[in-house]
Amino acid sequence: MDRRSSTVRRMRTRATRAALVALIVVAGLLALPGTASATGTVVPLLDCVVTNRDGSWTAVFGYRNTASSPVRIPAGPRNKVTPVTYGAPQPITFQPGTHRGAFTVTVSRGAGPMWHLDGTNLAARLRSATACPPSTQMPAEGNGTGTAIALMAAGLVGAMVVQRARRRAPAGLGGA
Structure with a gap:
């Protein structure tokens, strides 16, 4: 049982990290300052x-x-x-x-x-x-910013769902 809970813990950690990386990437893309093209105005x-x-x-x-x-x-x-x-x-x-x-x-x-x-x-x-x-x-x-705001909100909700799932995991599966 010890080995299984360790594997589950590692999988959860990876999933949480992946969700956080995705959230950071989306937030970074939305926050990037735009630049005008040097070849046009x-x-x-x-x-x-x-x-x-x-x-x-x-x-x-x-x-x-x-x-x-x-x-x-x-x-x-x-x-x-x-x-x-x-x-x-x-x-x-x-x-x-x-x-x-x-x-x-x-x-x-x-x-x-x-x-x-x-x-x-x-x-x-x-x-x-x-x-x-x-x-x-x-x-x-x-x-045109509605889509960007919706993506950011979806990322935040996704991160909260992952966090909540970690807290609710049964004790036998590596949860708290």
Whole structure:
């Protein structure tokens, strides 16, 4: 019985280590700072603005990536929307080419938002922007980080399940 419990203990230790390594790898990939490609640039675009019935207005932003591959610029000093009251609706992964309607910002009153992207600052102003045609399809809500957050949460839940399984193992199988 001693030999069996020792084997079970080793297997549990290996499984726990594997789960922790997987969690660390996922967290590391999500936390990696993105870098712009040296052979291309990413610039913000103001596609158009929509005047809403309640007096507010919505700025529709897009971008142009001249690199031949996707560029990741996480939300932060090189990719932010100001004032901060608008949150962080902007994308963090920029596919090659020109992409219209990447995200929107609705302004209730006052000055419009400014998108600071990789060294370029683009201000949205109601009176100086092109009005969106009535057929303009607004982009979906979100900035693409939902999948990353879900993966991180799944990793944490997995680590907790492994830990709980270790605690509940019968004493004859090497448990506490």
